[in-house]
Amino acid sequence: MRTPIIAANWKMNLGDEDNAINFVRRIRHGLIDIDGIERVLCPPFTSLGAVFEVLRPSPIQLGAQNMHWEESGAYTGEISAQMLSLICRYVILGHSERRATESQNENDAAINRKVHAALKHDLTPILCVGENLAQNEGGETQAFVSGQVQAALNDLTTDQVARCVIAYEPIWAIGTGKAATPSQANGVIGLTIRGTIAELHDEGTAQSVRVLYGGSVNVENIAAFMRMPEIDGALVGGASLKPDFVDLVRNAAGVT
Ligand code: PGA
Numbered sequence: 001m002r003t004p005i006i007a008a009n010w011k012m013n014l015g016d017e018d019n020a021i022n023f024v025r026r027i028r029h030g031l032i033d034i035d036g037i038e039r040v041l042c043p044p045f046t047s048l049g050a051v052f053e054v055l056r057p058s059p060i061q062l063g064a065q066n067m068h069w070e071e072s073g074a075y076t077g078e079i080s081a082q083m084l085s086l087i088c089r090y091v092i093l094g095h096s097e098r099r100a101t102e103s104q105n106e107n108d109a110a111i112n113r114k115v116h117a118a119l120k121h122d123l124t125p126i127l128c129v130g131e132n133l134a135q136n137e138g139g140e141t142q143a144f145v146s147g148q149v150q151a152a153l154n155d156l157t158t159d160q161v162a163r164c165v166i167a168y169e170p171i172w173a174i175g176t177g178k179a180a181t182p183s184q185a186n187g188v189i190g191l192t193i194r195g196t197i198a199e200l201h202d203e204g205t206a207q208s209v210r211v212l213y214g215g216s217v218n219v220e221n222i223a224a225f226m227r228m229p230e231i232d233g234a235l236v237g238g239a240s241l242k243p244d245f246v247d248l249v250r251n252a253a254g255v256t
Contacts, residue, residue, distance in 0.1 A: 002210050004226065005165060005233040006249045007040040007063060007126055008240030009092060009214075020047035023241075024054045030246030031060050037233070037253040040090050040126075041240075045079060052087040063090030063126065066098060069113035081114075081121035091118050092235070094152060095128045096171045108151030115152055119160050126165045126235060127152050128214070129193070133172040141170075145188060146196045158201045166193055166211045167235040173215025175237060182224045182231070185213040190230035219248040226255035 014020040020043055031039050042063035043051045052062055068078035084091060094111040098104040111127070118125045129148040131141045145168070153161055168189050173180050180188075189211045198206035213225050214235035225231050239248055 002208065002232045003038055004036070004252065005038040005040060005210060005212060006222075006252050007090065007092075007165075007167075007212065007233070007235045008042060008245060009065065009095070009235055009237045010041070010043050010241060011065070011097070011237060012044055013241055015044040015046040017047050017050035021050050021054050023243075024051055026243050027246050028054065028058065028060070031249060032058055034246075034249050034253045037249065039249055042090065042092055048087060061089045062087055063092060064088050064123075065092045065095070067091050067093070067114060067118065067123075069110070069117040071117075081117045081123050085121040085123050089122075089124060090126055090165070091123045092126045092128065092167075093118065094148075096130055096169060096174060108148060111152050112154045115156065115164065119156070119163060124163060124165055126167050126212070128167045128169050128235070130169040130171055130174075130215070132170075136170060136172060141188060142192045145192045149193055149196045150200065153197070153200065158205050161197060161201055162205050162208045164209060166209060167214045168193060168211060169214035169235060171215075175216070177216050179216035179218075179221055180213070182213075182221075182228050185225065186228035186230045189213065189228075194230065217248070219244050219251060222248050222252045223255050226252050 040061045040063045042065050064084045067081050068075050071080050071082050093114045098106045115125045129145050131144045135144050194206040210232040212233045212235050213231050217234040217236045218239045
C-alpha cells in the first residue's frame with residue numbers, strides 16, 4: 001500500500017513570515033484532522049522557518065522547493081540538503097519552472113546530483129518530470145518522460161529509488177487551468193514512469209514508488225485523479241494558496 005501525498009507548492013508566494021503564518025493558522029486545524037494522507041507544505045525559503053514553527057508539533061510535513069547538490073562552500077545564493085534537513089522532510093527537485101531555459105536552465109545531470117544529495121541527508125525528493133505541449137502533440141511523451149526519469153534516478157540503488165516521490169507534471173497543464181485527464185495521467189504514470197522504474201530496477205520497486213500528478217489540480221478535479229489506480233496524490237500549485245486547499249485535501253482523502 002502506497003500512502004498518498006498532497007504537496008502544496010507555494011512557488012514564489014507567501015514569502016513574508018506574517019502572511020505565511022496567517023495562512024497556515026487558517027488551514028492548519030483542517031489539515032491536521034484529515035487522516036490517511038500525507039500533507040506537505042512547500043513555502044519559499046524566506047518563510048520556511050516561520051512555517052516550521054507554526055506547524056510543530058503536527059503531522060503536516062514541510063518541504064523546500066529547490067536545493068544545491070553541494071554540502072557547503074562558495075555557492076552564492078544556494079542552500080544545501082544538509083541545511084534543509086534541519087527543518088524539512090521533502091524537497092521539490094527538477095520542477096519545469098526551474099528546468100526552463102529562460103529561468104534556471106536546470107539539466108538532468110544537475111537534477112540527478114540533487115536527488116543523490118537529498119537522499120544522503122534524508123530528504124525525500126519530489127522529482128518533477130513532464131513533457132511540453134509540442135512533445136505531447138508530437139507523440140513524444142513516453143520517450144521524453146522516460147528519459148527524464150532514467151537521468152534523474154541515475155546511479156541510485158533500488159532502496160534509494162523506492163524512497164523517491166515522482167510528480168508527473170505535463171508542462172502544458174501547469175497553471176493553465178487545463179489539467180490532463182485523469183486517465184491520460186494514469187497512463188503516463190503507470191506505463192511510462194512505473195514501466196521505466198521496473199526496467200531499471202524491478203516491478204516491486206516500480207510498484208512501491210509514490211507517483212503524483214501535478215498541473216491545474218483543484219478542489220473539484222482532485223477526486224477523479226485520486227480514483228486512478230496509478231496516481232498516489234498531487235503536487236498542487238495555485239490551488240494550494242487558497243483556504244479551500246483544506247477541502248482539496250479532504251476530497252483527496254475521501255477517495256483513499
Ligand atoms: P498548478 O502548479 O497547480 O498551479 O498548475 C502545479 C505545479 O507547478 O507544481
